[in-house]
Amino acid sequence: MKLQTVKGTKDILPSEIQKWHYIERTVRRVFERFGYEEIRTPVFEETSLFLRGIGETTDIVGKEMYTFQPDAASSESLTLRPEMTASVMRAYLQHGLRASAPITKVYYISELFRKERPQAGRQRQFWQFGCECIGSAAPEADAEVIALMSMIYRTLGVQNTVLRLNSLGNLETRKRYRDALREYLRPNYEKLDAISKERFEKNPLRILDSKNPDLADVIAAAPRIIDYLDTESKAHFETVQTYLKQFGIDYVIDFKLVRGLDYYSQTAFELQSADLGAQDALGGGGRYDGLAATLGEDKETPAVGFASGIERLIIVMEKLRLFDMLEKKVPMVMFISQSDAAREWTMTAAMQCRQAGIDADVDLLRRSFKAQMKESNRVGAHYAVIAGENELQSGKFQLKNLATSVQEELTFNEILEKLKIEK
């Protein structure tokens, strides 16, 4: 049996890594511009963190987690993280970060694991960048997080996106709305499909998300959560929108946007791309004021955040040709030897270049002179330094500019000085 990556996972080869570096670089820069600091948490956690944090009725917890028992003799259960928010909140509470600052703003770029059926833009190990802003219940925090996400995409040049926005209100409004929705749906119960019937009991809000065209009419006429918001939630939502307008960020209200995870409340948002298939959500997030409480914290811990899929972003950016300007890293100079003695010289000469901060490369295959020249060209080196018996005798080497084919005779020190200026 051949060894290969397991279902839903993939290698990121050197030929592709530049795209990742470019995205990571850009993402970090924008996060830091907003005053966010990076946080890194373990890839696995106690299973109960996700059970409590994400919600037992969600698909993630129900069937998508990689859960294992490291020790057969113990009942300890661990899980590869399926998302970051619960882990970040755990870290925030564990280290008492609220005590060291009134607000905590952290970002992450991490790999996550969910055991779903893979398809384009949906892997079992996948990467997300995102942030959590913990400590503020004010709509300013919501607005800033949305603006931050939006600025990342704008900086990367991603277009053809739609920002969908909704408010889920607080816990009570959500509950009142859920009841109202059930009352509305009850007479139509027989029209619902099997999945919706199941949701009717567990989480009727998710029926609104159904793609079944037969339900479109029923859904369109359903009561809207916005009409059930209490005055405080309503004011919060309106303030968020006012800021978005002031920032020049376009959005559409979508009352069907409920998001899958239980911990969301108040603002919910999602960014869709027209350049993706069925998995068209590039990123999404919202407010989750109740999460800390479900993890056992008794102090109020309001928070907002978003998460964004990197594999999907890459698909979109490839389609939009946003990577075309990336250039392959090339060595400044390639050392080429013509004899055994010369090879020894090129090895140490290349080392001296590197110590001087110059990107240098040298033949490790003991290949022919010609093959070394071809290799310099293949890797795109700017210069070749040619060393043979004559050069070793005279102490002067050929420095060849591979773009212009112009060649000059210089001592090694002169070569070093010249390359230092060019680097």
Added chain:
RNA sequence: GAGAUUGUAGCUCAGCUGGUUAGAGCGUCGGUUUGUGGCACCGAAGGUCGAGGGUUCGAACCCCUUCAGUCUCCCCA
């Protein structure tokens, strides 16, 4: 988890209704004055046709199973 579809050299793909040693382009390697790359020309290496089983005189091609990709549903990033 359900359905559909695809799977031939490192990459992108040809291979007519099953018929002898499975092809091309790109890439890789070598050569065309063994001290000078790119371009051009010449040549080579590289495939148990995803894997396993079956039908057949004969299978890349037909059947079954399995693995993986892709698409849809579900769900989500």
